[in-house]
Amino acid sequence: MGAELTGAEIGRLLEKLDIRQKVRLLTGADTWRTYAEPAAGLRALTFSDGPAGVRGTAWDERDTALVLPSPTALAASWDEELVHEAGGLLAAEARRKGVDVLLAPTLNLHRSPLGGRHFECFSEDPLLTGGTGAALIRGIQAGGVAATAKHFVANDAETDRLTVDVRVDERTLREVYLAPFEAAVGAGVRVVMSAYNRVNGRTMSAGPLLERPLKDEWGFEGPVVSDWGAVRSLLDTARSGQDLAMPGPASPWADGLCAAVEAGAVPVEVIDEKVRRLLRLAAWAGAWEDPPEVAIGGTSWAAAAKGTDGPSGTDVRQRERGLLRRAVAAGTVLLRNEGSLLPLDPARLRSVAVIGPHATDVRIQGGGSAEVFPASLVTPLEGITAALAGTARVVHAPGLPSSTLPRPLDRADTRDPRGGEPGVLVRLLDAAGAELHAEHRLSGRIVEPAEVPGAHTVEIRALFRPDRDGTWTLAVAGWGPLSLSVAGRTVLTGTFPVDSDDPTRVHVDPPYRRVRAPLTGGREVELVVRRGLGAGTGVATVLAAAPPPGDAVAERGRAVAAARDAEVAVVVVGATRESESEGRDRDTLALPEGQDALVRAVAGANPRTVVVLNTGGPVTLPWRHEARALLLAWFPGQEAGAGLADVLFGRAEPGGRLPTTWAAAEDDAPVLRTRPEGGVLPYAEGPFIGYRAWLRAGAVPAYWFGHGLGYTTWAYESMEVPAEVGAGEPFEVRAVLRNTGARRGREVVQLYLAGPEPDGGPPVPRLVGHTAVTSYPGERAVAVVRVDGRAAARWSTREHRWVTEPGEVTLLCGRSAGDLPLRAVTALSPAARETPPESALH
Numbered sequence: 083m084g085a086e087l088t089g090a091e092i093g094r095l096l097e098k099l100d101i102r103q104k105v106r107l108l109t110g111a112d113t114w115r116t117y118a119e120p121a122a123g124l125r126a127l128t129f130s131d132g133p134a135g136v137r138g139t140a141w142d143e144r145d146t147a148l149v150l151p152s153p154t155a156l157a158a159s160w161d162e163e164l165v166h167e168a169g170g171l172l173a174a175e176a177r178r179k180g181v182d183v184l185l186a187p188t189l190n191l192h193r194s195p196l197g198g199r200h201f202e203c204f205s206e207d208p209l210l211t212g213g214t215g216a217a218l219i220r221g222i223q224a225g226g227v228a229a230t231a232k233h234f235v236a237n238d239a240e241t242d243r244l245t246v247d248v249r250v251d252e253r254t255l256r257e258v259y260l261a262p263f264e265a266a267v268g269a270g271v272r273v274v275m276s277a278y279n280r281v282n283g284r285t286m287s288a289g290p291l292l293e294r295p296l297k298d299e300w301g302f303e304g305p306v307v308s309d310w311g312a313v314r315s316l317l318d319t320a321r322s323g324q325d326l327a328m329p330g331p332a333s334p335w336a337d338g339l340c341a342a343v344e345a346g347a348v349p350v351e352v353i354d355e356k357v358r359r360l361l362r363l364a365a366w367a368g369a370w371e372d373p374p375e376v377a378i379g380g381t382s383w384a385a386a387a388k389g390t391d392g393p394s395g396t397d398v399r400q401r402e403r404g405l406l407r408r409a410v411a412a413g414t415v416l417l418r419n420e421g422s423l424l425p426l427d428p429a430r431l432r433s434v435a436v437i438g439p440h441a442t443d444v445r446i447q448g449g450g451s452a453e454v455f456p457a458s459l460v461t462p463l464e465g466i467t468a469a470l471a472g473t474a475r476v477v478h479a480p481g482l483p484s485s486t487l488p489r490p491l492d493r494a495d496t497r498d499p500r501g502g503e504p505g506v507l508v509r510l511l512d513a514a515g516a517e518l519h520a521e522h523r524l525s526g527r528i529v530e531p532a533e534v535p536g537a538h539t540v541e542i543r544a545l546f547r548p549d550r551d552g553t554w555t556l557a558v559a560g561w562g563p564l565s566l567s568v569a570g571r572t573v574l575t576g577t578f579p580v581d582s583d584d585p586t587r588v589h590v591d592p593p594y595r596r597v598r599a600p601l602t603g604g605r606e607v608e609l610v611v612r613r614g615l616g617a618g619t620g621v622a623t624v625l626a627a628a629p630p631p632g633d634a635v636a637e638r639g640r641a642v643a644a645a646r647d648a649e650v651a652v653v654v655v656g657a658t659r660e661s662e663s664e665g666r667d668r669d670t671l672a673l674p675e676g677q678d679a680l681v682r683a684v685a686g687a688n689p690r691t692v693v694v695l696n697t698g699g700p701v702t703l704p705w706r707h708e709a710r711a712l713l714l715a716w717f718p719g720q721e722a723g724a725g726l727a728d729v730l731f732g733r734a735e736p737g738g739r740l741p742t743t744w745a746a747a748e749d750d751a752p753v754l755r756t757r758p759e760g761g762v763l764p765y766a767e768g769p770f771i772g773y774r775a776w777l778r779a780g781a782v783p784a785y786w787f788g789h790g791l792g793y794t795t796w797a798y799e800s801m802e803v804p805a806e807v808g809a810g811e812p813f814e815v816r817a818v819l820r821n822t823g824a825r826r827g828r829e830v831v832q833l834y835l836a837g838p839e840p841d842g843g844p845p846v847p848r849l850v851g852h853t854a855v856t857s858y859p860g861e862r863a864v865a866v867v868r869v870d871g872r873a874a875a876r877w878s879t880r881e882h883r884w885v886t887e888p889g890e891v892t893l894l895c896g897r898s899a900g901d902l903p904l905r906a907v908t909a910l911s912p913a914a915r916e917t918p919p920e921s922a923l924h
């Protein structure tokens with residue numbers, strides 16, 4: 083970490099810069115970096131995605147990163163200490179990659195279960211989101227790396243995200259959608275990212291919310307960076323609280339801001355304020371010097387990662403992988419466990435059938451800008467096999483034919499035609515077709531080819547060895563002129579103009595163009611894709627393939643036979659890259675085709691069936707009463723299989739509790755729609771999203787917010803609350819629990835508050851605090867839950883401030899929004915002083 087600068091020091095730096103130099107600092111120099119400014123002794127600041135790992139500045143499969151469980155899984159731990167540790171790991175990774183600012187956490191809410199970036203957000207609840215986000219921010223920043231609270235605000239779905247106008251009332255905005263950002267500012271977040279969308283008619287990169295409440299009420303002192311490409315106009319964005327336009331070098335500010343200031347259309351003081359904020363960040367990030375070493379928990383992680391000092395790199399790697407593995411178990415939610423099927427006793431188990439495509443092809447992270455490249459990966463099959471090595475027979479049956487969706491070629495099925503090593507050859511050619519540059523790559527998905535002057539065409543060339551006979555699907559993706567040849571014969575050619583402004587579709591995930599080709603199993607064939615490079619054609623080029631359709635009946639038959647022959651069946655099912663990714667919302671909550679039927683067939687064949695769900699967001703589970711045990715593993719990161727085995731075999735208790743309510747059927751979800759009409763998406767439900775909507779409607783979901791079983795049971799015996807508290811004062815609640823099971827365990831104790839609703843409706847409980855207790859069988863534990871002074875306050879739209887009405891409120895304590903056995907009433911007495919304005923509270 084660098085230093086905080088005083089106002090006078092910043093003033094002196096500003097004086098060294100002329101208007102051209104100041105304005106230049108306000109747009110990126112490239113995709114991930116700001117400009118250096120030698121006149122102020124300032125080096126460039128480097129930004130990078132994203133929440134589940136640190137990709138660095140290259141989108142390159144050789145530049146690997148540690149992959150954490152996705153943010154929803156972290157939130158499911160309800161464990162801020164663990165999340166803080168995860169933040170420390172992200173910071174160490176960022177420093178290893180020379181990153182100053184990490185573009186995380188994502189603080190938008192799970193408003194609709196169809197939201198495409200559900201996996202990247204924490205929860206449907208603002209308190210859990212804010213608390214988890216604040217813990218991650220503190221962890222990242224304690225490691226000397228700036229965190230970014232994004233996307234400010236109401237970017238809770240992906241459909242038409244660049245233009246959608248979210249209509250949300252003032253109270254809902256304050257109490258629900260802004261609240262996690264307020265917590266982030268309270269935690270000292272260094273950067274806030276403005277979202278692409280509009281709120282109440284104003285685009286967020288020029289919206290008034292950047293000033294009030296973000297800067298003037300909450301006191302945020304850092305820069306507001308735009309989401310990538312979100313600054314799309316000049317004067318309104320420049321005059322607003324937007325401080326930095328990313329990426330660059332092209333942006334409306336780069337083109338016109340200097341002239342606008344000189345013409346008096348934008349005051350110089352407005353520019354100075356933006357630069358001041360950037361300089362403050364740069365000072366904190368140490369951007370005037372080489373990055374210093376940062377000690378975390380007494381050890382220099384940065385030094386150790388570089389292998390200079392402290393513990394060896396191997397020790398650090400082991401510790402990091404240990405944390406990732408712990409985090410998998412901590413976030414895994416045991417939804418159902420009939421007859422205590424779990425944990426399985428590995429000493430007694432003789433055979434296990436591991437079924438499902440995700441057992442080997444596990445999805446460890448969601449798609450889009452959050453994606454990183456793992457250096458290693460433990461699949462569920464590997465984790466289970468390792469845990470049972472030498473003691474039980476483990477058989478695997480996918481149960482479904484291989485997917486017929488194209489997958490980028492990789493080392494498993496291709497060789498580089500030049501060197502012969504597994505992987506592909508990537509070449510850059512000039513206009514005459516002569517080679518300017520060639521490199522060996524590990525994947526057929528090349529997002530950012532090397533930058534070579536004069537390059538006119540990018541080419542991916544691979545010797546592909548199909549593993550079976552039949553009609554394969556070959557697919558290529560990328561914008562502009564594109565061609566594919568198979569064994570020297572051109573089978574696809576065309577020019578595909580960019581059809582979207584969304585950076586994810588343009589640069590990261592362009593759509594596939596497919597052809598079918600009869601291929602012979604085991605016989606190598608040369609595939610060549612070429613794409614013309616040009617302005618506005620994005621950066622990605624992809625060469626992919628999918629096998630011929632397999633025999634679904636035969637695959638399922640093999641899986642059923644394997645399940646029948648084994649003592650226990652573990653079925654792993656889940657989402658695909660296509661079903662959960664940034665840039666689009668989901669169109670169904672159903673699991674991808676064939677998986678529901680597979681689970682039913684396996685559960686029918688073996689009464690001891692455990693289903694493991696590998697999804698980022700909610701899915702419907704029409705068979706949920708047919709399988710005895712149901713574990714929600716989310717997108718668990720690179721240690722997926724190791725953490726899963728820990729839970730299955732009882733080495734760790736499943737620590738997760740749902741951060742979001744799961745509906746039994748799609749139509750039951752109280753808020754579903756993400757598609758704007760006429761460009762407008764009304765948040766007509768007001769503050770009632772998630773469990774609050776279910777409680778208000780008196781409806782029952784499949785699994786409540788907060789639900790999750792451990793390996794022991796608990797009795798909630800009593801609760802002590804203060805008889806009276808001053809309105810607006812913090813207080814404590816004590817609950818006594820007893821471990822009534824046979825194992826030591828941890829219980830997440832949740833406290834909800836119900837008071838008069840401003841609309842006169844029946845009181846609806848909302849989460850106001852939580853804590854965890856651990857105890858041994860038969861022992862009691864006392865949970866002390868601290869409640870913030872703001873917990874009972876509501877945003878007054880008349881007075882435009884937080885107000886706590888004196889009167890009675892009910893406190894409810896238990897293990898989920900739907901299971902609250904303890905309740906007590908507290909009187910809020912008129913406050914000794916008037917409830918302070920919210921700016922004074924955090």
Ligand code: BGC
Binds near residue numbers: 131310451
């Ligand atoms: C995403 C951001 C991300 C940025 C940079 C945008 O499309 O919405 O979350 O940080 O790209 O990759």
